[in-house]
Amino acid sequence: MTFAVDVDQNPYLAAGETRVDAIVTVTASGDLTAPAPPSDVLEVIVIDCSGSMQGDRIRAARQATAAAIAELRDGVAFAVIAGTHVASQVYPPSGGTAVAGEATRAEATTVVRFLQAGGGTGIGSWLAAAGAIAAAHPGSIKHAILLTDGKNGEAPDWFAEQLRSVTGLIACDCRGVGTDWQVDELRAIASALLGTVDIVADPADLATDFRSLMGAAMGKGVADVALRLWTPRGATIRFVKQVSPAVEELTDRRAEAGPLRGDYPLGSWGAESREYHVCVEVAPGAVGDEMLAGRVTLVRSGSDEALGDQGRMRAVWTEDVALSTRISPGVAHYTGQAELAQAIQEGLAARKAGDEPTATARLGRAVALADVSGNDGTARLLEKVVEVVDAPSGTVRLRKDVSAADEMTLDTRSVKTVRVRGGEG
Structure with a gap:
């Protein structure tokens, strides 16, 4: 299991300059490109069943949930939650999770066909229910799909508390169907839970979208990856952000990992490549000085287990204006x-x-x-x-x-x- 790390930067600075910028490309390779064992994967599907989902939307949600269930690999743990002003686990009805197989997929699909719309919208409660399931599966790749068509009806402080309580427990891809939901609301969830947010304007497109989301989730190979950044004494980290495939701010998510080191959560990985912009302020140098401005390593969150190569950011002070003014493409x-x-x-x-x-x-x-x-x-x-x-x-x-x-x-x-x-x- 290895990650390849490549650093793109112009290391040359004019005398007295302090800012070092680099684009760090991280690519999963080797065994990381293979899906994790099914027993190490958890999927939770959270479906809005509030009153506004009546008609085409609830019918499309049933079909989309069935399509997602069909994509589950044998052996994967899964559950389905129907969300109104409260969260109701509809499968397995006794709580906990079921193990995906021909029989359980059929049972879950049958249950989903009877989902009805009615009640309010309590997204914080839905998240808390998904988080409680995830907490029982430590070490697994944990992923949720959350669908809604409206604005959350809970008090903002309550919702924020529930979102904080599940951050780090489970990843969540959010989808809004129709146009009555709030982009900022779902973006906040997806950002905190290292997922994506998108609109499905036409309910008829939900099944295709859910099938794609679940297919991608089934391809993940390793859970709880973090980018570990070492910087020299006296340096200041201006920001760390993901810049590809989408922009995502990571700076405030730093968890200290020892002297001069901090970890930034990256979630689960499959066969993919992502890019990060790292910006560091170092002590000013004189012409001819050179230093290591930063070192990037991929680790398992909460541990010192390295997952592959290191990437190095350099600072070299020069009087050559042509070198110091060049910006890395x-x-x-x-x-x-x-x-x-x-x-x-x-x-x-x-x-x-x-x-x-x-x-x-x-x-x-x-x-x-x-x-x-x-x-x-x-x-x-x-x-x-x-x-x-x-x-x-x-x-x-x-x-x-x-x-x-x-x-x-x-x-x-x-x-x-x-x-x-x-x-x-």
Whole structure:
């Protein structure tokens, strides 16, 4: 079980400069690319069964849950929770978990066919129920799918407390069906629980989405991975963030791991590669000085068990202006991708608040960033919200009639990034 770590940076600094930036590419290799033994995997499916789910939505949710159950590998532990103002475990009905097999998949699918819509929406309670199940499976790859179509009805403090209580216990991919749910609400859950958030505007698309989510979950090979960052005495960590496949801030999630070391949780891994932007401030040096500015290792969370290679960040002070002013293509690209996500979210918030000048400026900036980075998927989503006059300069006009689904799709997918174009890395 190994992780390959590659560091892309320009190590050269002008005399007195202190900021060191690097893009760290982490790739799972060897045995990590094989799915974990089924006995080491837990899946929890949480389905909104509140009153607003009546009609096409509850029918689609039943079908999607059945599709997800069909993807479970034999031997995987699983449970299904129906969520209203409370959480009700519908399978297995006696509590705990069932072991996936032909009989249990059939039983669970039968139970799911009878799910009915009625009651309120208590997402914090749903999370707490999933967390309680996860707590009984230490060391396993623990994953949940959570579906809702509306805004949480619980008190904000209660919801926040429940979310904190499950953070670190289970990963969760969140999906909103329709357009009456809150993007920020599900984004907060997905961010805290190292998952994803997306919109499924048409209920008919739920089954395909759930099948894909469960298929990806079944491919995970190792649980509870952390990025361990060592920095020299006197250094300050400005930030650590995931920048591919999506932007995710990790800085505040640091857990101290000994002198000069801290761990940042990365969740479970399969056959995949992710990229991280690490920025460190070191003590200023003189021309000719050289130092190790940071060292990155992958470990199992809460332990010193290394999972492969180390990556090293260097700082070399030089009087050669051509060297010290060069920006690593990876650093430049992902700095722009992070700014792109921020510009979209700020632009949509301004549009919602009726601040058209700010919305136009921020969404225009987003168009320019998407154009220069080659993020064609985001560019297409932006075109549904703004009329692009000139992409390179970011000259746009706000569209007057924008569907809620198009706006929410742009918002939820704003954090998705593209890798550095070929020949630039």
